[in-house]
Amino acid sequence: MTRSILYATAAAVLFPLSAHARIADDPDAVLPEVVVTATRLPAIVADTPGARVISRADIEQRGAVFAADILSDVPGLSVVRSGAFGGVAQVRMRGATPGKTLVLIDGVPVNDPAEINGAFDFSGLELSDIERIEVLSGPQSSLWGSDAIGGVIAFTTRDLDGFGADLETGSYGTARGRLAGGVSSDRYGFGVWVSHFETDGISAADEADGNPEADGFASTTFGARGRYAFSPDVAVDGSVRRTDSEADIDGFPAPVYALADTFDTQSSAQWSGFGRLRVNAPGLSHQFSVSASDISRETVSSFPSVFEADRQVFRWQADGSAAGVDFVIGAEREDTQGSLSSGLAEDLGVSSAFATARIDPTDRLSLTGALRFDDTDDFGSQTTGRVSGAFDAGAGFTLSAAYGTGFKTPSISQAVCDFCFSSQPFPVLRPETAEGYEGAIGWSSADRGLELRLTVYRLKVEDQITYVFDPASFDSVYVNVAETATDGVELEGRARLGGGFDLGLAWAWADARDETTGARLLRVPEQSGSVTLGWSGERLSGALTVRGESDQDDAGGVREAFVTAGLNGAYALTDAVTLTARIENLGDERYQQVLGYGEPGRSGYVGVRLRY
Numbered sequence: 141m142t143r144s145i146l147y148a149t150a151a152a153v154l155f156p157l158s159a160h161a162r163i164a165d166d167p168d169a170v171l172p173e174v175v176v177t178a179t180r181l182p183a184i185v186a187d188t189p190g191a192r193v194i195s196r197a198d199i200e201q202r203g204a205v206f207a208a209d210i211l212s213d214v215p216g217l218s219v220v221r222s223g224a225f226g227g228v229a230q231v232r233m234r235g236a237t238p239g240k241t242l243v244l245i246d247g248v249p250v251n252d253p254a255e256i257n258g259a260f261d262f263s264g265l266e267l268s269d270i271e272r273i274e275v276l277s278g279p280q281s282s283l284w285g286s287d288a289i290g291g292v293i294a295f296t297t298r299d300l301d302g303f304g305a306d307l308e309t310g311s312y313g314t315a316r317g318r319l320a321g322g323v324s325s326d327r328y329g330f331g332v333w334v335s336h337f338e339t340d341g342i343s344a345a346d347e348a349d350g351n352p353e354a355d356g357f358a359s360t361t362f363g364a365r366g367r368y369a370f371s372p373d374v375a376v377d378g379s380v381r382r383t384d385s386e387a388d389i390d391g392f393p394a395p396v397y398a399l400a401d402t403f404d405t406q407s408s409a410q411w412s413g414f415g416r417l418r419v420n421a422p423g424l425s426h427q428f429s430v431s432a433s434d435i436s437r438e439t440v441s442s443f444p445s446v447f448e449a450d451r452q453v454f455r456w457q458a459d460g461s462a463a464g465v466d467f468v469i470g471a472e473r474e475d476t477q478g479s480l481s482s483g484l485a486e487d488l489g490v491s492s493a494f495a496t497a498r499i500d501p502t503d504r505l506s507l508t509g510a511l512r513f514d515d516t517d518d519f520g521s522q523t524t525g526r527v528s529g530a531f532d533a534g535a536g537f538t539l540s541a542a543y544g545t546g547f548k549t550p551s552i553s554q555a556v557c558d559f560c561f562s563s564q565p566f567p568v569l570r571p572e573t574a575e576g577y578e579g580a581i582g583w584s585s586a587d588r589g590l591e592l593r594l595t596v597y598r599l600k601v602e603d604q605i606t607y608v609f610d611p612a613s614f615d616s617v618y619v620n621v622a623e624t625a626t627d628g629v630e631l632e633g634r635a636r637l638g639g640g641f642d643l644g645l646a647w648a649w650a651d652a653r654d655e656t657t658g659a660r661l662l663r664v665p666e667q668s669g670s671v672t673l674g675w676s677g678e679r680l681s682g683a684l685t686v687r688g689e690s691d692q693d694d695a696g697g698v699r700e701a702f703v704t705a706g707l708n709g710a711y712a713l714t715d716a717v718t719l720t721a722r723i724e725n726l727g728d729e730r731y732q733q734v735l736g737y738g739e740p741g742r743s744g745y746v747g748v749r750l751r752y
Contacts, residue, residue, distance in 0.1 A: 173588070178244070178274040178294040180283055180457075180468045180496050180510075187506055187530035189542040189578045189595060190216075190277035190291065192632075196298070199267050201674050201683045203708030203722040205316065205337070207265040207273070211293070212687060213670045215595075215630035215648035216277050220663050221263070221733045223344030224740050225312075226357030226387025226406075229262040234277055234599045235626030235652030235664045236290030236574070240548055242280070244294040246365075246379045248412045248431040251287055253488075254447035254478040256558075256607075258287060258551035264359045264385040264408065268306060268318045268335045271298040277630075278576040278597065279546030281524040282510035285474070285492055289546040289574040289601060297365050297379055299324055300331025303752045308720065310745030312354070313340035322365075330366040345390040345399045346738035348730065353401040355388035373420040380413035391441050399736045404441035410434065424458045431455070449478035449552065467497040478552035482559065486552045489517040504532040514547070518555065519571050522547045538582040546574040554605055554618045562615040570620050574601045589636035600625045600655075623655040626664075644672040663734065665689040665701075682709035694735035702731030704739075710749070718749040 174185040174193050185191045192214055204210035208229040212219040220238065221229040230238035239257030243250050251260045273295055280288040300322025308316040315338055322331025338358040345351035360383070367377035384407075391402040414431035434450040457470035471493045479485040494512040501507065507529045515521045526544035533539055550569045553559075557566040578597035584590065604622035609615070628650040635643045647669035652661040660666075670687040688703035705726040711719045721744070728742040 176274050176276070178276055178283075178292055179508075181459075181466055181498055181508070183498075183508070184530075186538055186582050186584065186591070186593070187540055188276075189528060189540045189580045190275075190597070192275040192277075194273040194275070196271050199270065199273075200710070201681070201708065202672065202685060203683070203706065203720075204267055206262065207267060207270075207295070208262045210267070210273070211262070211275075212668075213646055213672070213685070214275050215632055215646040215669070216597075216628065216650070217275070218664050218668065218689075218692075219262070219733065221737070223355065223387075223389060223737050225339050225341040225355065226263050226359075226385065227344055227389065227737060230259050231262065231293065232664055233290035233293075234576075234597065234628060235624065235650055235661050236599065236601060237604070239551060240287065240289035240546075240572075240574075240601070242284050242286075242288040242292045244284075244292065245381060245412050246295070246297055246414055247429070248414050248433055249284075249287070249451060249453060249474075250410070250412050250433045250435075252435050252437075252447075252449060253451060253476045253552050254435070254437070254449035254480060256551060256553045258548075261408075263387070264361075264383050264410075265295075266335055266337060266359060266361050266383070269297050269320070269333050269361065269363050269381070270295050272296050278542060278578055278599065279524070279526065279544040279574050281514075281522075281546035282494065282512045282526040282544060283496065285490065285512065285514050286516075286547060286549045286571070289548050289572065290599070297363060297381065298331070298333075299329050299365065299367075300333070301329070303750075305750040306335075306747060308745050308747030311743035312342060312740065314338070314743075314745065316747070326369075328366075328368045330364075332362075332364045334360070334362050336360045341388065342738060342740055343390065343401060344388070344737060345401060346732060346736060348738065349399075349736070351390065351399075351401045351738075353390075355390060357385070357387045359383060359385035375418045376416065377418070378413065378415040380411065382409070382411035384409045389439075389441075391443075393442065402441065404439065406437065406439045408435065408437045410436075423462070424460045427455070427457045427459075429453075429455045429457075445481035447478070447480055449476065451476045465497050465499050467495065469493075469495045476552070480553060480556070480558050484556040484558055486556050487517075488549065488552065488555065490549070491515045504534075506530045510544075516549055516571075519549045519569075522571060522573075536583050536585060538584075539580070540582070541577075541579040543577050544575070546576070548572045548574075550605060550618070557618055559607075560617045562617050563613065564615065566617055567619050569605060569618060570603050572601060572603050572605055572620075574599060576600070590634075592633040593631075595630040596628070597630070598625065598627050621656065624653065624661060625655050626650055626652040626661070628652075640676045642674045642676075644670075644674070646670050660693045662693050662695060663699075665692040679712045680709070681711075682707070689733075697735055699732055699735040702729060703727075704729045704731060716751050718751075720747040720749055721745065 176191045218232040238259035243260040277291040301324035304320045306318040318335040320333035343351040344355045363381040365379040369375040386407040391404045412433035416429040419426045436448045455472035496510040498508040510526045524545045528542035530540040576599040580595040582593035603620040631647045652664040667690040672685045674683040686705045691701045708722040
């Protein structure tokens with residue numbers, strides 16, 4: 141089968157790397173190649189530098205409840221969580237600040253426009269309705285525009301067929317439940333679900349520092365997804381998802397202004413959705429879509445705040461193939477509005493055109509290029525691009541490399557200079573820009589039962605926007621000052637060991653620094669990694685995950701290194717009923733992911749999963 145045929149059918153071949161354990165009943169089976177689709181043109185993961193796929197099977201094997209629980213296992217990603225349950229959770233990808241990672245749910249951008257950096261908060265993103273997660277590291281602005289300097293994390297919700305229910309309870313008064321139902325056929329599908337999570341929690345501020353008050357968290361998610369094919373050439377699909385959450389948080393009370401127990405709370409409501417029309421015409425397959433997201437956040441504290449923002453994206457995309465070239469072309473319009481607690485408000489917009497193409501000069505060489513033009517309403521225009529190539533060197537080896545550029549426009553807070561004080565006119569901000577290089581060498585056995593990949597990269601960001609205070613004039617404003625760079629190495633592998641066992645590993649080393657001062661970037665560990673040993677039998681399955689990070693610089697000090705472990709298991713009573721159990725922090729390690737914020741000690745949870 142040629143590569144072009146494989147790519148043309150890739151959308152139907154969405155098998156995970158962790159399928160190793162699920163094919164234990166046939167140890168000689170050749171595992172399917174993993175495909176990533178957030179690249180617009182479906183691509184094989186092994187041929188795509190910086191691409192990873194987390195499947196539904198991975199999520200269940202790992203016992204992950206929230207997105208932050210499993211994203212920390214991806215090499216190059218640093219999860220920053222200010223409090224274990226409901227504390228703000230953001231991702232730094234290859235050292236880039238959180239606002240430089242674009243987050244998509246069913247293709248809908250869901251970053252918070254009213255957050256200072258425009259970052260997404262993963263704290264309430266529960267995974268029970270998620271089918272797969274795709275991670276694209278490195279500048280991806282040529283595919284998705286602004287906010288994708290560090291990379292893209294794309295979530296796809298599940299296509300439901302039948303009825304399902306999940307119940308779980310455990311430590312800290314934690315309870316979790318989910319109900320879902322749907323029908324699915326080749327022509328149509330429709331599903332709805334609701335999930336709820338609540339816990340009494342632990343103190344957000346580390347209890348070891350004299351903060352015993354528990355901080356609770358509750359989150360409810362509703363969703364629906366549907367599709368209908370009027371004919372082989374005309375189809376519609378869409379989805380909607382809403383999450384409401386409320387968290388007790390700790391603050392920085394007077395007169396010391398140090399992190400301590402407080403009665404502060406933070407509530408949020410976010411919904412997102414899209415509708416899409418697909419039309420096949422001679423030579424092209426068209427997609428016309430409208431997507432929207434909306435978020436509101438309220439903090440009740442000594443310094444109360446309310447933020448609201450929404451975003452709409454109108455997109456046309458056409459896929460085709462001609463003269464041996466697979467391509468995607470398209471155009472979109474994005475409008476964003478936000479209002480801040482200070483009373484300031486802003487509307488931002490951008491009109492864009494993009495194109496991606498791939499050619500296979502030989503059966504062993506694949507070349508891909510992407511180009512995008514973004515014309516912003518307020519910050520000028522930007523052209524970004526990305527080129528990549530993959531070469532089958534034989535004997536199971538694949539060599540790949542990529543170069544890409546990215547940009548990020550100022551957020552709404554930065555654009556209106558929220559919380560700025562100056563006797564002079566506020567500085568005129570420029571978009572942040574980036575360029576990234578990476579090269580990888582991968583190897584897989586003939587049956588793909590063993591896969592390894594080593595990636596070396598460099599990511600450089602210029603004109604990074606920073607909030608600065610001048611003690612001489614007492615001016616505080618946003619300015620373009622910083623240049624940052626991250627040089628890194630990422631190692632990952634997966635092995636089918638036989639006897640139902642599979643092993644996954646991930647390790648990353650990152651030298652992330654401020655090029656202006658030479659200082660290490662905050663909240664980026666120099667080394668991080670995880671190892672997962674899974675096992676699947678006829679009825680019993682389980683996984684042991686060990687994860688660790690080296691120390692990292694943080695505001696006010698150094699967060700110490702840690703190693704922690706989790707154990708997850710499931711026993712299928714029948715085809716419809718499965719019992720589950722998991723233990724978090726198996727060694728009862730006292731550790732922090734962010735300086736000053738404690739994490740739970742050893743905790744256990746039991747549950748039941750029903751499928752009909």
